[in-house]
Amino acid sequence: MTESSTKQIAFKVQRYDPEQGDAPHWQQFAVPSSRGMTVLEGLIYIKENLDSTLAFRTSCRMGICGSCGMLINNYPHLACHTQIEEFHSNTLTVRPLPNLSIIKDLVVDLTPMFNNHKSIKPYILRQDAQEMENPTAEFAQIPQELNDFLQFAYCIKCGICVAACPTSASDRLFLGPQALAQCYRYCADGRDEGQQERFSLVDTDHGIWRCHLAGACSEACPKGVDPALAIQLLKRRLASQALGLRKKQQPSSVVSPPAETKPKIPFPEFTVKGSE
Amino acid sequence: MRATRFHLLHMITGVLIAVLLGIHMVRLHLDSILDWFGVDTTDSTSWESMIARASEGIWAALYIALLAVALYHALYGLRGIILELTPSVKAGRIITWSFIMIGIGAFGWGTYVPLHLLSS
Numbered sequence: 001m002t003e004s005s006t007k008q009i010a011f012k013v014q015r016y017d018p019e020q021g022d023a024p025h026w027q028q029f030a031v032p033s034s035r036g037m038t039v040l041e042g043l044i045y046i047k048e049n050l051d052s053t054l055a056f057r058t059s060c061r062m063g064i065c066g067s068c069g070m071l072i073n074n075y076p077h078l079a080c081h082t083q084i085e086e087f088h089s090n091t092l093t094v095r096p097l098p099n100l101s102i103i104k105d106l107v108v109d110l111t112p113m114f115n116n117h118k119s120i121k122p123y124i125l126r127q128d129a130q131e132m133e134n135p136t137a138e139f140a141q142i143p144q145e146l147n148d149f150l151q152f153a154y155c156i157k158c159g160i161c162v163a164a165c166p167t168s169a170s171d172r173l174f175l176g177p178q179a180l181a182q183c184y185r186y187c188a189d190g191r192d193e194g195q196q197e198r199f200s201l202v203d204t205d206h207g208i209w210r211c212h213l214a215g216a217c218s219e220a221c222p223k224g225v226d227p228a229l230a231i232q233l234l235k236r237r238l239a240s241q242a243l244g245l246r247k248k249q250q251p252s253s254v255v256s257p258p259a260e261t262k263p264k265i266p267f268p269e270f271t272v273k274g275s276e
Numbered sequence: 277m278r279a280t281r282f283h284l285l286h287m288i289t290g291v292l293i294a295v296l297l298g299i300h301m302v303r304l305h306l307d308s309i310l311d312w313f314g315v316d317t318t319d320s321t322s323w324e325s326m327i328a329r330a331s332e333g334i335w336a337a338l339y340i341a342l343l344a345v346a347l348y349h350a351l352y353g354l355r356g357i358i359l360e361l362t363p364s365v366k367a368g369r370i371i372t373w374s375f376i377m378i379g380i381g382a383f384g385w386g387t388y389v390p391l392h393l394l395s396s
Contacts (some may be wrong), residue, residue, distance in 0.1 A: 173363040205359055205368055209283040242280040
């Protein structure tokens with residue numbers, strides 16, 4: 001970092017340690033920032049140089065693992081996916097994600113979200129258990145069928161949609177946008193036969209009909225997943241079934257894997273020959 | 277599919293309220309339109325006129341239907357709001373049954389006048 005390209009950014013970070021018994025409070029750090037620097041890099045700078053007791057989650061640093069979700073300037077973001085200069089401000093406030101209980105500082109307890117995710121059975125359910133346990137072939141799926149749910153499969157379970165959801169803020173029994181969107185993702189999968197099983201899990205007093213389509217989840221999602229759309233599509237499936245308008249889908253058939261074929265373009269010869 | 281059916285009914289009653297309340301509003305307040313159709317709207321907001329209307333079978337049925345759909349729509353919506361603010365399975369059960377009792381009570385009370393006028 002050269003002197004000319006850096007400027008000091010004030011990081012106002014919410015600190016909270018339940019074991020110490022203190023109430024959540026703010027602590028300010030001066031962080032030298034340069035072009036392209038992310039909020040996560042700022043937090044790593046604080047941890048390495050200013051205060052090693054600061055707690056936050058991080059892993060991949062490239063928006064894949066979903067560990068570093070936090071409230072930056074009062075909006076949920078992935079810290080690794082958010083550059084400091086995006087805010088055009090010399091002050092940044094960093095807080096833990098709302099609607100989830102705090103473990104320490106910026107680390108929240110994602111257990112309720114993962115429990116909701118697990119409750120909707122986020123895996124392929126088939127009637128032919130024998131084939132599932134001991135597969136002999138592949139389940140057929142054409143690219144158009146894949147496109148029906150592909151964008152919802154990009155969910156990284158960061159919890160940002162849950163933090164943005166106004167219903168999750170008031171109703172702690174609400175399944176949340178993450179679980180409901182994943183419910184649709186698996187119901188829309190042509191290989192799956194577990195729709196009825198999942199419908200009974202989301203068709204409850206605190207299930208899918210508590211979503212008011214605020215759309216905050218879709219707006220906040222750092223991966224461009226549209227949970228609000230998935231929830232609407234799932235509502236349509238439920239309503240169609242309740243009105244008797246839905247035809248029963250045939251699950252995809254089991255097909256043999258494609259036979260090995262020769263590559264169309266021959267593999268290029270090595271330009272550097274080994275010594276013979 | 278219980279919650280889905282109740283929610284669909286909530287949406288259908290919303291549309292029915294617009295239709296039934298629309299008929300009521302047109303009959304009472306849009307005299308010029310009804311005059312154009314040749315309907316006698318003399319003094320349609322007076323007490324006597326209202327009692328006379330309620331004594332007719334079709335109007336009594338319309339008002340009873342409006343009461344039923346409005347009560348369902350309002351109480352189901354309110355129940356949803358309260359369920360969100362008091363997220364507990366036990367509280368949810370108490371709230372649901374309280375609203376069912378309030379709904380039945382209000383419907384019985386509200387239908388008493390048109391039924392009484394019809395039978396007299």
